[in-house]
Amino acid sequence: MFQRIRSYCLFGIKAVPVSVEVDASQGLPGFTLVGLPDNAVRESRERVVSAIRSVGKVVTGFRTTVNLSPADLRKEGSALDLPLAIGMLVATGEIEVPKLERYVFVGELSLDGLLKPVRGVLSVAMSLPRGADSILVIPKANSAEASLVEGLRYICSDTLSECVEILEGGAENSIYVAKGLTQKSVPPSSAIPDFRNVVGMSGVKRALEVAAAGAHNFLLVGSPGAGKTLCARCLPGILPEMTDEEILETTRIHSCARRAGDSEIFRPILSRPFRTPHHSASMVSLVGGGTRLLPGEASLAHNGVLFLDELPEFNRSVLEALREPMEDGAISVSRASGTVMWPARFMMGAAMNPCPCGFAMDPKRACTCLPDARKRYRERISGPLLDRIDIQVSVPPVDAGMFAGKPEGESSATIRERVCAARNIQHRRFAGTHFKSNAEMSSECAHQFAMMSQATERFAIAAADKMNLSARGYYRLLKVARTIADLRKNESVEIPDLSEALRYKTYS
Ligand SMILES: Nc1ncnc2c1ncn2[C@@H]1O[C@H](COP(=O)(O)OP(=O)(O)OP(=O)(O)O)[C@@H](O)[C@H]1O
Ligand SMILES: [Mg+2]
Ligand SMILES: [Zn+2]
Structure with a gap:
């Protein structure tokens, strides 16, 4: 039969x-x-x-x-x-x-x-x-x-x-x-460190708040033990909730990546992923593919954060492969049988030391590296990749004196409220478009939505000129300034917003 x-x-x-x-x-x-x-x-x-x-x-x-x-x-x-x-x-x-x-x-x-x-x-x-x-x-x-x-x-x-x-x-x-999505969010896990317990580092906390609010890529540069990894690990605690659509998109990728025979009960991904691949990660594990066409870390981080700690230790060609998804929000893997597209719209975070010994930017300790070694170290990260990182901050070591008495800083929950408010403004701004955050908007939008006065625009152009920003660098500056203005709920971008955004351009 x-x-x-x-x-x-x-x-x-x-x-x-x-x-x-x-x-x-x-x-x-x-x-x-x-x-x-x-x-x-x-x-x-x-x-x-x-x-x-x-x-x-x-x-x-x-x-x-x-x-x-x-x-x-x-x-x-x-x-x-x-x-x-x-x-x-x-x-x-x-x-x-x-x-x-x-x-x-x-x-x-x-x-x-x-x-x-x-x-x-x-x-x-x-x-x-x-x-x-x-x-x-x-x-x-x-x-x-x-x-x-x-x-x-x-x-x-x-x-x-x-x-x-x-x-x-x-x-x-x-x-x-099927009832559809019934549980829409989970409270941040207690395994995530809270910004309240991070002493000092107000500049870094603020930079991460801006990054989270506009989904901007960020890079933390500083001496060993300055608290870069610690701050990045606090980040999931201030990321905004996912929309229903985002939950389904992300869960779908994780469902495809599930190990065969894994009998653990699969749960939908309700909070933004925070992926931290090790620096020995291969191309396939980071961008996906392989014989079974599995998604890579970049896709698993879709709608969340891909955090690359010790950035210069990553294989350079692996890092270069991230340029495509950083631009398009997707990765395509070609096969004889056709091309597979994996969604990969993530916020990239990275941390690194300024030089092999780590103390090139330290006010108290001298760097012992030869200039040549320092240059080679920097060159492990390509210019185009750095150019795509909107927020670059140096992380100065915290004065030991500040640890006395442990003053409590702002909690992650408080920062998260401001981040969510800024994201809501963006949701309204981008309703009907395919953009989700300021970091993603096109150059025309960046200019249109900045709503700068003539004087402010003159300031922006003069500053870009002085800092030798590329055209892309200029529009990225406007996007970060837009997020800073959103955080203080202001309709137009003003000079102080631009000045703060310019401070995040110091490293490249
Ligand atoms: N500002 C701070 N507040 C509280 N603890 C801190 C702070 N900075 C550093 N620490 C402590 O120091 C430890 C080391 O910090 P962390 O691992 O974040 O350093 P790092 O900058 O990533 O260093 P490396 O360059 O070696 O990776 C942390 O686990 C934390 O306990
Ligand atoms: Mg570290
Ligand atoms: Zn050094």
């Missing part, structure tokens, strides 16, 4: 419809699988036959041919186990499923018939045609992802036998209707 089962395969972040066609006929027993399967798919026959046996059915003894269509798309991973099992069960007449054509199956099987989670179920759920009579059948461990797509109808189960039982019974009492 011939049977066609609906399923999906991942291609980057996209879920592509695939049908699993099973033909089981009398004849010399055998199994043929065609349609560009990868190794995991090829091995699925062994898992599927054994899982089916655990249900008490036997599907061997037939001449079985399976075709995965479309034939030119490479199918990878183990998500086709479940559709293959159902296809073989139905095609051999072992089970009968009423209205089989309305189900879409994804899931991995273990030898004993357990249904194991697969990656990218949120992508599948989002791609399923709306309004049509489609029901998604998935492992229970993937149900949190399906429940995020409002109105989606789905069935979930822990084992193949439970799944078969539900399907044979017509499933009516087992269908869930």
Whole structure:
């Protein structure tokens, strides 16, 4: 008997419809699988036959041919186990499923018939045609992802036998209707250090507040132990909440990056990601790709922060690869089978010492590096990359005297309130455009929204001239000044806003 089962395969972040066609006929027993399967798919026959046996059915003894269509798309991973099992069960007449054509199956099987989670179920759920009579059948461990797509109808189960039982019974009492995003935010985790406990460093705190408010890239430069890493680690505590749309975008990427067989319950990403890849990170782990086309750290940081501590220690070509997403908010990975686009709109943060010994900018300790070594160190970071970093601050070491008595500074929660207010102004400003923050806006917008008086504009141009700013540098200056004006809820950018923005241009 011939049977066609609906399923999906991942291609980057996209879920592509695939049908699993099973033909089981009398004849010399055998199994043929065609349609560009990868190794995991090829091995699925062994898992599927054994899982089916655990249900008490036997599907061997037939001449079985399976075709995965479309034939030119490479199918990878183990998500086709479940559709293959159902296809073989139905095609051999072992089970009968009423209205089989309305189900879409994804899931991995273990030898004993357990249904194991697969990656990218949120992508599948989002791609399923709306309004049509489609029901998604998935492992229970993937149900949190399906429940995020409002109105989606789905069935979930822990084992193949439970799944078969539900399907044979017509499933009516087992269908869930997804409610969409119900929990929209989580309070900042207690694992995040609070700015209240950071002594002094008011300049750095302010710079990070401006960066968070406008989603500007930032760089902290200072002596060892000055508190750069500490301040950056406080940053998640002042980042604004994500919108529903952003939560879905980010969660979708994390769902695709999920490790196969990871049976931990997947939770939607409700707070902005803060990714801190190690400086030994490879190109693939940072920007994505590889044989399985997984997203990299830059994509996992989508809508959040990608923090590169010890920036000069990163491989230069790896850093250069970040220029594309910093400009376009996306990464494209080319394959013979087509190009995969990964969203990667992140705020880049970085920290570094000014020289190999670390004390070149220290008022109290002398730098022992040769000028040549200092120059080489600086050259590890390219000019174009530095040019894309709007906020660059030097981090002076805190005077030991300031630690006495530990004066309490402003808490992260207070700073976050100001950041959120500034972001709300930006949401209203960019309503109807594809921009989300000041850092992203185009040059024309930067000029238009600055709403400078003639005198202020003259000041901006004169300052840019004096500091030899490139055209891009000039517009980036306006964007940072726009954020500073937003923080004090002022409609137009004025000279003090520009002066502060100019102070963040010192390093490059
Ligand atoms: N302003 C500060 N307030 C409170 N603690 C501080 C401050 N500055 C530094 N510290 C303490 O010093 C430790 C070292 O700071 P941190 O790791 O942030 O330095 P760093 O600038 O990143 O140095 P490196 O260049 O070596 O990476 C922190 O864990 C923190 O306990
Ligand atoms: Mg550090
Ligand atoms: Zn030095």
